Amino acid sequence: MDKSQPSDGPVVAIESIGSGSKIEDFGPDMVQSGDVIEEIRISGSPPVKAPFKGGKAALQKILHAAFKRGDTSVVVTIRRGPMGPETERKELQACLVLQGKKNYILRSVYDPNHVVGFADRTESECLELQGSRSTRLVSELTKAHVQDGFATYPWEKKMNSKTFPNYNHPVGSSFLSILVLPKALDSTSSRYNTIEETMGQAHSWLLSSRKSGVPIAFVNIQTEALLTKISGETASATVNCINDLSNITNLSLYGFEDYHGVDLGVVKAVRLWYRATGGEVPIEIKLNHHDTRLGFAVSRTDEGFVYISSVEEDNKEDEAPSTRCGLRDLYKQAKSASQFLVISRIAHEKVLPWMVCSNGSIRCYDTISLSQKLSLHRKALLPFSIHVLLWDMNVNGGVDGMRTDSVPATSAEEPAESVPEPPSNELEEEVGSMERESIGDVSFRFEDVVLPSSWV
Structure with a gap:
């Protein structure tokens, strides 16, 4: 006879009761109905090994005697599957609990909801129970679906710049x-x-x-x-x-x-x-009552980017806002790096080109209306911020779009319109005019000329 094939003799098996009777409640590492009891150790007493003569009744007598002595710590060793070298064995550490007059059950010390009892069965019945449990688990798995739901999210709080200081x-x-x-x-x-x-x-x-x-x-x-x-x-x-x-x-x-x-x-x-390439950085412009100008001029590239084309030089007696906020120094750094100081936002509103139309014209912002808006800020004495695009991550501490420290931005006030300075490079020598059109969805188109610098 093959020793790996069990005899169909009587055994004492685990019987899950209470909350533990649901197969989905406990994983395969916990003892369940159909597991065959091989050994029971009660406190410091010698282990009692199967087969148990008298079955469940004999085992209950052993547990009753231990309970009367005050020994309630029990370790049960079970086996799962047919006898052989690959037989799976597990242990249950439990407390002895009296249920009824002389009926004892075991409660897991790790999970109080895991409660088991004992039952007289045969080897074949235990194997059938174990097999059906696996089948039922597979069936439950195929029917189980991850449910979706809704999670509330505090958008206003999360998007607040105070929550993320580097989110400008x-x-x-x-x-x-x-x-x-x-x-x-x-x-x-x-x-x-x-x-x-x-x-x-x-x-x-x-x-x-x-x-x-x-x-x-x-x-x-x-x-x-x-x-x-x-x-x-x-x-x-x-x-x-x-x-x-x-x-x-x-x-x-x-x-x-x-x-x-x-x-x-x-x-x-x-x-x-x-x-x-170096991220976006905000520059805060605060205004004083005596400010009659902002001290910088804006132009636009052929590709639709608005940039600062000129800044006012030092005037110790009447310092312009562009000097106080650090914009003049940043402009000089950009000029020395042969880069435009591009304005990406004014008061958090994007002023970047956003579309190329089917006729080839570029939808972007014109410098005339932009200068008018800046002048209105100056006249109303309302502080505002502009964002500029940096060309180097190391410029003023900018790191890939996030700021670890702010640009020197004290108070600055908008200057009044002033006469443009003589152009200092080829880009500033280009002078022209903008012709507005109303062709389809095009607000204006570029001709063979560019706008002059618009001073504010």
Whole structure:
């Protein structure tokens, strides 16, 4: 006879009771119904080993005698599975508890909810119980699902700059991007450049910005689907293209028909994500009653970035806010590094270019309205802050978009309009005018000229 095959003789087995009767309550490391008792050790007494002559009744007598002596500490050794070299054995450390007149049960010392008793069974019955328990556990596992829910979150508190001292712009995020629409190839906007060509546009914009002195670095690029309505030749040429997915991988415009029979088009634009190479830093400008100017001028690059193009030199008798807040020194550092001192926010409102239209014009902010807003701050004596893009992480302690200390920012007041200084480099020699237009969604477009510096 194979020794690994158990005889079908009587044994005393564990019987889970109370809260422990649910198979999902306890893991496989705890003793459960069907586990065969091999040995019981009561306090310091010698161990009592199976087989137990008389079964459960004989075991209850042993426990009763121990309880009367005051010995209630019990260690039970069980085995699980058929007899053999790979038989699994576990121990239960428990307290002896009287239930009824002479019926004793065991309560785990590690988990009071784990309560077990004893039962007379055969080897085959125990193996069947153990097998069914595994089957039931697998069944329960297949039916178990992780439930979702909702967690309240204190957004206002978390986004407060006082909570995160280095988070300098709680109103706007530090994620910078520009959306590049595919260039239209005809006046009816029925044909557009491919995705590859639009990505080339975005790449060219980034390289041109960096070459001109805008301190930004590439982060990521992605396509972005924009829904529009199409009709006529455009619809007939693009609707149902979606039936052949291989044809739309590189298309910038494709269409489909909704359940109302309306022809809808999807324009695939490109979003370019970038960051300031040295991070963003706030400069607080406080105002005095005698301030008649801010002391700096703003211009705009061909790529749509607004930057500080000039600052007022020292005037000991009437120091400008740009000097008091440290902006003049920062401007000189940028100039010596051949970088633009780009303004990214005014009073936490972004003033960066945000879109390239299908006709090639760049949506951005004009310096005239920006200068007017700054002058209104000065006249109203309302302090404000501007954020600038740094070109070096070591400049004024800036570290990758986060500030460990603030720029020298004492009080500064807005200066009144003053006569621009003579241009000091080629960029400042470019003088021109801005012509406003109302072409589609374009607020203005760039001509072959650039704006002069706008002093505030």
